[in-house]
Amino acid sequence: MTVATILTVAAAIAAAAMPAAAAPCPMFDSDGGLYFFGVAGADYSAGSASSAWASPQLTALTSSGRPAFDGNNTQCFLSQYYNSMYVLHGDAAN
Numbered sequence: 333m334t335v336a337t338i339l340t341v342a343a344a345i346a347a348a349a350m351p352a353a354a355a356p357c358p359m360f361d362s363d364g365g366l367y368f369f370g371v372a373g374a375d376y377s378a379g380s381a382s383s384a385w386a387s388p389q390l391t392a393l394t395s396s397g398r399p400a401f402d403g404n405n406t407q408c409f410l411s412q413y414y415n416s417m418y419v420l421h422g423d424a425a426n
Contacts, residue, residue, distance in 0.1 A: 356401060357408030362415040367393070369408070370401025370422070399423040 356370040364381025366388070375393040399406075399422030407420045
């Protein structure tokens, strides 16, 4: 499976599962692992760089301690120096 195919599938999953006002966030970690946050109220890992590109399999992650991803115009950004991400407008209640 090519990188373009995986990114197309990731975009399709994100678009299909996206509520009207919120946007899920596909992210990579510092080791190249692919993650999806806020997809229909759940988070998923596609595995490490070596497995995610060869044969991706989604694994559910715990969704505690993260925003609800129900805000308007949700945006996600990777941290430049840390293995983390920033979420803006991720929770409509706050």
